[in-house]
Amino acid sequence: MSERDNLMHFRPEFDADVDVCGCVVSPLKTSMMVMDVSGCPSVPGTDEMEGLSAASGDSLSQDQKDMLERCLHALSHAKNDSQTLAALLLITRVCPASQLDRVTLRRVFEAVGLNLPARLLVTAVRGDTSSGLPAQELLSLGSALLAALSTDPDMAQHQQMLGTLPMLLGLLSDGPAWTPQKQRTPQTSQQKETGASPSKSNGDHSAQSSQPSPPEVAGEESGGQTSPSSAVVLNEALASDCYQVLEAVLVVSGGPERLLTRGAIPALCRAIGQSQTLSGQRGRPLLGLLLSQLGLQAWERHSAQLRAVLERLSREFCQAKEHQRLELCAELVQFLPPQEGLLERGALKRLAVELWAAVRPLVQSKLSTRQLGPVLALSACLLDLCGWDCVGPPRFCCLLVNRACVEVRMGLEEPPGTDMSLDLQHWLTACYRVMEAAMEQACSQGLDDNSVQPQTSLPGLSLQQSRQVLGILEEAFSAVIFYLKQVEQSRHGDPFVFATFRCLCAWLAEETSCLKEEVTSLLPFLIGYSRDHLQGGGDLRDLSSWMADMSMGPGSRKNKWTGEHALRYLLPALCHLTAEEGPRQVLLSLDLLSLLIGLLQRGWEGLQKQEVKAQRRDPALETACSALLNIAVTEPDKVRKDPSFSELQKLLDDALPLLLHKPRLLVLAANFCTLGLMLGRTKVTPSDLTDPGERRFFSAALRFLLGALGSAHGSPPGSVAAAWEEGWDEVGELWSLSLQALGACFRGRPGLMALVREQSWLANILSTLSIRGSLTDAPTLEALQEALCALAQMCPACRDEIREELRGGQASCLKDMKQLRRAVSQ
Known part of the structure; x- marks a missing residue:
């Protein structure tokens, strides 16, 4: 017996004068949805044990309750699709939609399942005529069932429900004549999630166990116009059911990403571009919500389609009257790209100029806060995208x-x-x-x-x-x-x-x-x-x-x-x-110190965990160093007494030697070096480098400061080392400050003299200066002179070495250091 014959077999039990589609589809759409006061579908809660609502428990008579139980029993024991549909219709006649509580709804959902509506859609889109019903009626019936089932959050995120999304999107974008063959790209991953291939419905529950998935569909869209068949108008009730399912999926956990991977954005863009049924009333708001949730992901994957919708909406905004523009401001914000670069610079600037021309009269008008708020929100987004260039006079x-x-x-x-x-x-x-x-x-x-x-x-x-x-x-x-x-x-x-x-x-x-x-x-x-x-x-x-x-x-x-x-x-x-x-x-x-030092410690630990090629500057760490440097310079007593600075010094002792081998982190190394030397200069009494950590730090600091001058043959006269050139504007001042602090450390830590001699630091400095010629940067020359003067005063051997270099007549940089010449002549 065919599907149509099965349905006709049950018709006398319902209403002999009512059409099959009228018997099944219309009652389902009004009975299975829980409607809120605004008339929009609201999603029931997921807790099965919440109990019956007051309305359900009080308004049903005992006869109604008994009949409802018999109908639910018939629904759960139905042997074929016709019996399932008949039981559903009986439930809608026994108990109005407003009196169905959540527990009863869940029982209905579990009994019906998602196989039946999925098979109805598959049968319709494949053009299978064995059901005995026209494709339009199958689509209406399947979509109505899906819309009703989607009001339950668990059903809305079920894999079978998700597997029907491409078909529903195809209907919304191309109308009732949509077929899977119109999609151009290969089968996507969502078919693998649903498992089985489509099968023909025969009315038996054995067929339902196969869990058919929709035909091949695609998540991407070429951006072109669809075939002439899209001119066929989609039934408004069918379109409403399709949007109900999409809206239900959107609000569940991970819903936006699931819609994205199943091609929702290009399909909705196409529906809007062709003014398909309800695309303006429900499609555009749905797309706007999707973009609000997905932002960059959506624009990176579908920039061409979204640009077309944005231009369409922008034209509508610019051509609208003032009161209509006020209503469109909030919607337009959702369709702007989340950042510059997702549209061509010329196209983005042209769009911004046009929009600002339409926004300016609104800003200049006498508006209430409620009216002006969306206008300022749109203005803020435009400023984020294009700055002030396009704003106006x-x-x-x-x-x-x-x-x-x-x-x-x-x-x-x-x-x-x-x-x-x-x-x-x-x-x-x-x-x-x-x-x-x-x-x-x-x-x-x-x-x-x-x-x-x-x-x-x-x-x-x-x-x-x-x-x-x-x-x-x-x-x-x-x-x-x-x-x-x-x-x-x-x-x-x-x-x-x-x-x-x-x-x-x-x-x-x-x-x-x-x-x-x-x-x-x-x-x-x-x-x-x-x-x-x-x-x-x-x-x-x-x-x-x-x-x-x-x-x-x-x-x-x-x-x-x-x-x-x-x-x-x-x-x-x-x-x-x-x-x-x-x-x-x-x-x-x-206690600002604990905050700043804690940030440095966590930031440094995070950098160490990154691969060398993936390491990037963290401006926050550099800024924290600047704040700590201000305190170290202005509060020397605090540095000497507060244990927080001892903790900071240990961090710098360990970090600076490692930073020497991380060229991407040159600015952070300069900050660590300067900060550590500024802390080191606060020692009140002379001390040797007995602590291994301190010795490790000062050894790294000497090598780091020498590295700015580079090798003797690596750079032209008067310039810094090649590795430092790009960041010299940022690290040059820190380098000079480090040299000044190093001179103070020379005077307070005699043990540094031995380290300088051990590393041949002075010899390398003098050798570099003798070949490179004059340093044109006066602050650099002054900072270097201060460090060399301190070294000459504290170390007789160093003083003799500098004097010998001056006598040689080659180091023109040294000859420019008048203070140094006086220091070694004494």
Whole structure:
């Protein structure tokens, strides 16, 4: 007996006047979904033992309960597909959808399984006519069942459900005439997950055990237009069911990645490009959510298709009326590439120019916070992509920064205890990014002759406009400080607090003269917040997981998120603050040393675990060294008495010898060398090198400093060694400072003289200088002279060696060192 005959056999039990498709499909779509108050499908919980809902337990009569049990028994013991469908229909007639509790739904799901709807779809897309039903009815029935089953999270991530995704995506992108042969690439890995090949349905449960998988489908898309068959309009109910399944898969664990590997992005792009059924109402929002979750992964794999959708949406945005643009801002943000380089530079700039032209009137309008928030969020994303070049005239740049700062002041200067909505937090975070972008461009290297304020380099700004921008930023950051002072420790895991903290750190990294008293009073919070993140625990672990999911850095899928991020953001500010007396004393009282030294230790351990070719600079370690160097220079008594510095010296003793053989870490080696020598010069009484660690450090320091001059024949006169040339702008000043500290160490540690003689350090220096000629860099010459003078004063043999070299008449560099010549002539 055929499938259609089986269904007709049961029709008198239902309604002899109702069509088969009407009997089965329509009731299923309304009964198997749990509908929330907005009319959208909501996903039931996964706990089978939650019990019946109050509505289920109270509203059903005993006769209804008995009948429901008989129907469930018939469903679980059905011998073929027709009996399964009949039992399903009876359940929908006995118990309305709103009265089905989760336990009952799970029993229905387990009885029906995923084999039946999968086989219905396979039969339809292969054009198999043995079922006796048209393909459209099979598609409607299969998709309705899948949509109902997908409301259970366990079903939504079942391998058989995932195996049907390419077919559902094909229907959404190409319409009901889609066939597997339209895909161009080979079978992908998802078919291997489902196991068996498609088989024809015969109504027996023996056929269901084979677990048929869909025909060959592809996860990639060529980007071209589909065949003319795509003109066939997809039934709206069928399209709605397909989107229901995709939306259910999206929200389960790993759902975005599963949709990505099964070709969801190119299929949705194609559906949107051809204006397929519901593609605008549900396809575009679904694609936007996918991009929000996947970001870089999606753009790297499907940049051509996503660019087409972005250009389509951008045209719609630019051509829309003002009130429509306000509605489109939040959606457009989701479709922007996560970083520069994913689109051609010319295409990206053209797109940015067009979008800014449409955004400018919105920024200039009188809008409420709820209206302006999405506009500022879009502006922040455009700034991230293209900077200030495409924003517009200087007056508009000032206006944009001003509006962001005003929103921050209005949002943060509320009385303590005021609850802030999630939308407002999101919009204020966008304002922070506008402020950060302004700060990144605002402070130039020099100062104006008539002002102590730094100039700005925003495009075309006058000096007066620059001062206005800095004044507006100062007021906004005053509000940020006010807000952070109210934050309790229990809220250290709040993502919005972290965004506010990060924004303030960006400002403190650039601005060192404004709000000094306010910043100093906030230091206990800043250090305590950073320390809490390092220690982790509780809500902070939740924040770490959330930030790891949200962060998508250049060149990697997702940046590894650790508890160090808060301290790393604060480090540049600490460099400035440790150079000033008042803030430095507060920081020392807050045990800043343990934080910085602990960061260095963990960072060095991490570098040692990396392969040599994979080792990369860690700017945070270099910045931490700069802050410690400020303390070592300004607080010699602290260096001599605090045991933390002894711990730091041991780290430097072990690390510097190893760094000599890591050319990729030249800047870190220069920092370690300088810091260690600065610590070494604080010895009050002369001492020998009796400690093996100290001897190892100073031996490495001598070799490192000599390495900057290179071999006698390796570099032209007046230049540094070839290996140092690329990084000389960064390490040159450290090298000079190291030589000055080395001279002080010569005077305080007589044991160094023997090490210098043992390594022939002075002989190598003199030999290099005699061949290389004059050093054109005056600071380098002065630093070298200071070290040689100290050596000449402390070591008679060294003094004689220098004097002999001067008499030879070849070392023109030495002849330029007048102070050295006086020292050896005595």
